Amino acid sequence: MGEECWVRAAKRVSEVNPIPQRSLSARAIVIGLLCSVGICVLVAYAELVIKDIQIAICQFSPAAIGVFLLVVLFNKLASRILPRSALAPGELMVVYCMVLITALTSSRGLMEKLIPGVIAVNYYTTPENHWGELFYPHIHQWMVPFDVRGEGQQPVAAQFYEGLSRGGEIPWELWVRPLLAWSVVVLAVFFAFLCMAGILRKQWIDNEKLTFPLVQLPLDMVSHQRGIAFFADKLTWVGFAIPAIVFGLNGLHQTFPQVPEVPLRYRLNPYFKARPWRDIYSTTIYGSMAAVGFAYFLPAQLLFSLWAFFIVSRVQDVVASLMGARLDRMPLYPTRLTIGYQAAGAYLVLTAYYVRAAMPHLRQVWRRAWGKDPQVSDADELLPYRVSVFGLLGATAVAMYWAMQAGMAPWLAVVEMAVYLFLVVVVMARSVAEAGMLMTETSFRPIDMVRMFTTQHRVGKANLTALCFTDAIFTRDLRGCLMSTFLDGLKISDGVQMPRRHLLVPIALGIGTAMLAGSVIQLWLPYQLGATGLYGYAYRANPLWTFQHYAPAMETPDIYDYRLPIAFSAGGAAAVLLSIMRMRFWWWPLYPLGYALMGSWTMIVFWFPILVAWLIKSIVIRYFGMKAYMRLRPLFLGLILGEFFMAVFWATLGCVWRVKAPSFPWP
Numbered sequence: 001m002g003e004e005c006w007v008r009a010a011k012r013v014s015e016v017n018p019i020p021q022r023s024l025s026a027r028a029i030v031i032g033l034l035c036s037v038g039i040c041v042l043v044a045y046a047e048l049v050i051k052d053i054q055i056a057i058c059q060f061s062p063a064a065i066g067v068f069l070l071v072v073l074f075n076k077l078a079s080r081i082l083p084r085s086a087l088a089p090g091e092l093m094v095v096y097c098m099v100l101i102t103a104l105t106s107s108r109g110l111m112e113k114l115i116p117g118v119i120a121v122n123y124y125t126t127p128e129n130h131w132g133e134l135f136y137p138h139i140h141q142w143m144v145p146f147d148v149r150g151e152g153q154q155p156v157a158a159q160f161y162e163g164l165s166r167g168g169e170i171p172w173e174l175w176v177r178p179l180l181a182w183s184v185v186v187l188a189v190f191f192a193f194l195c196m197a198g199i200l201r202k203q204w205i206d207n208e209k210l211t212f213p214l215v216q217l218p219l220d221m222v223s224h225q226r227g228i229a230f231f232a233d234k235l236t237w238v239g240f241a242i243p244a245i246v247f248g249l250n251g252l253h254q255t256f257p258q259v260p261e262v263p264l265r266y267r268l269n270p271y272f273k274a275r276p277w278r279d280i281y282s283t284t285i286y287g288s289m290a291a292v293g294f295a296y297f298l299p300a301q302l303l304f305s306l307w308a309f310f311i312v313s314r315v316q317d318v319v320a321s322l323m324g325a326r327l328d329r330m331p332l333y334p335t336r337l338t339i340g341y342q343a344a345g346a347y348l349v350l351t352a353y354y355v356r357a358a359m360p361h362l363r364q365v366w367r368r369a370w371g372k373d374p375q376v377s378d379a380d381e382l383l384p385y386r387v388s389v390f391g392l393l394g395a396t397a398v399a400m401y402w403a404m405q406a407g408m409a410p411w412l413a414v415v416e417m418a419v420y421l422f423l424v425v426v427v428m429a430r431s432v433a434e435a436g437m438l439m440t441e442t443s444f445r446p447i448d449m450v451r452m453f454t455t456q457h458r459v460g461k462a463n464l465t466a467l468c469f470t471d472a473i474f475t476r477d478l479r480g481c482l483m484s485t486f487l488d489g490l491k492i493s494d495g496v497q498m499p500r501r502h503l504l505v506p507i508a509l510g511i512g513t514a515m516l517a518g519s520v521i522q523l524w525l526p527y528q529l530g531a532t533g534l535y536g537y538a539y540r541a542n543p544l545w546t547f548q549h550y551a552p553a554m555e556t557p558d559i560y561d562y563r564l565p566i567a568f569s570a571g572g573a574a575a576v577l578l579s580i581m582r583m584r585f586w587w588w589p590l591y592p593l594g595y596a597l598m599g600s601w602t603m604i605v606f607w608f609p610i611l612v613a614w615l616i617k618s619i620v621i622r623y624f625g626m627k628a629y630m631r632l633r634p635l636f637l638g639l640i641l642g643e644f645f646m647a648v649f650w651a652t653l654g655c656v657w658r659v660k661a662p663s664f665p666w667p
Contacts, residue, residue, distance in 0.1 A: 023090025066648025109480025125152030239638020345571030
């Protein structure tokens with residue numbers, strides 16, 4: 001019932017907006033570009049220099065929504081002074097899409113992984129770790145800015161991590177070739193995302209009517225004709241005030257310790273001191289009010305599935321400890337090995353389930369791409385189906401060929417890119433479109449699928465070296481994945497009656513701005529300030545973890561682990577059972593998607609806000625009815641707006657006055 005109400009509400013938002021006279025206008029593009037460049041500077045400084053505040057790692061970026069709020073408020077002011085100068089809803093959404101795409105791409109979506117990912121190995125190569133002998137013979141010169149025939153800590157890397165000496169200049173010329181080379185595979189991957197979004201749009205938005213919770217707030221912000229205007233509703237500002245007060249106090253506490261702080265993180269493991277409870281994997285309560293706001297709009301059964309399966313993952317630790325089983329960690333992920341492989345099996349089943357459900361639509365797309373079904377119209381789609389289908393095949397082929405040129409064997413290049421594009425990214429996009437996940441993160445890499453059949457040592461040194469780069473830059477940390485952003489943009493275009501192909505320009509400009517301006521800014525900062533003093537995850541963790549992980553397997557044969565295919569099969573079987581029950585019984589409360597996400601960093605951060613939202617929503621609907629549930633919408637949208645605005649507020653203060661920002665509960 002809650003899901004149906006949400007769909008009706010989303011539909012009403014689209015219906016109350018008349019077809020605007022403008023959407024893709026020159027002024028919208030200019031404003032979007034100016035905001036995008038500003039976002040590149042703000043995100044880089046806030047995340048890399050201030051470090052305590054990550055404002056663009058979420059699919060619904062605090063940086064983007066904060067800047068967009070200012071644009072909307074200025075636009076409302078302009079509409080009162082000069083009504084004809086005000087931006088139409090479609091124009092505002094062009095600005096929002098550009099800013100959102102730029103924020104994600106300049107952060108964890110690309111730039112914060114790409115630039116450190118191609119230089120860190122040289123700075124941290126030492127005679128003791130033998131990385132020069134292990135990896136350098138298999139690194140192609142066009143991939144990196146340092147000399148692969150040289151030793152560790154070459155000047156281009158030493159100056160990047162330690163800062164330039166007085167009078168020194170940034171070696172721009174050494175970075176041009178590798179950044180252009182990596183741009184080839186980056187643009188191929190992004191174009192594959194775009195083509196997949198064009199293919200899946202009708203199935204997910206029109207046929208299955210997924211809720212797309214992340215688009216609701218920006219749509220409400222530009223909707224001028226709702227029964228109760230968003231900014232005029234007192235509940236909006238009540239919701240806004242709660243996180244504003246909390247993060248206002250926490251921010252002041254950083255500078256004035258006598259100001260009380262509101263703790264937003266509680267680690268639960270210290271309370272579990274006896275075995276088997278002490279063997280529960282790290283579990284923390286994160287108090288994100290924005291996450292509660294988003295979760296409020298999700299179906300109650302989905303909310304229950306998400307937090308309940310997270311608890312199931314911890315119960316598995318207790319059971320394994322009682323049985324005396326090994327509790328190994330999943331390589332490079334914050335979950336158990338068996339949980340990671342259960343997730344891999346569930347992803348495979350979920351993807352097959354989504355394809356099966358979409359098969360009638362996919363057949364129409366395929367026939368239209370070959371010109372065999374003229375009755376199927378694609379005139380109003382993001383791309384013509386022929387472009388989407390053959391563009392996806394072409395972009396995938398380019399990505400696979402690039403991986404082969406980087407040193408991967410053909411079979412591994414196919415596995416790496418196919419699993420990444422058609423398995424992981426699809427499920428991640430679904431987690432945003434259906435479950436409103438603020439962050440897209442998985443629990444396994446494509447190479448983990450290979451480990452079910454052989455050891456890493458037998459994969460070979462050249463393959464493992466290439467994986468060190470592609471895992472760190474593409475497949476390991478998926479926060480900022482643009483596939484879901486493209487689909488959100490298509491849902492937004494429906495909400496303001498904007499032609500879908502008008503999105504192509506803001507998408508291209510957003511990505512281009514992030515790659516160009518982001519490259520300049522994120523090279524300038526380390527060379528001026530020294531990367532050793534900047535955000536540790538970006539410069540000393542993510543780009544090195546893969547090298548640290550693969551180096552032992554390159555030197556010494558590792559042992560095949562028979563638990564991997566067993567856990568994978570168990571995960572697949574559980575997902576099959578959950579999918580069948582979900583299809584056949586409307587009352588079945590457990591979503592297979594919740595099972596697939598149970599061990600991810602996303603659920604580690606958001607399981608408690610989801611639990612809180614489930615309790616609130618259940619009580620409101622049960623005792624006060626759907627009318628009260630709908631009336632409280634502005635309150636929970638205000639929670640989102642307030643928390644994200646405060647993130648941008650403190651990030652801006654930090655950039656201008658070097659004020660220490662408070663910690664936000666979505667690291």
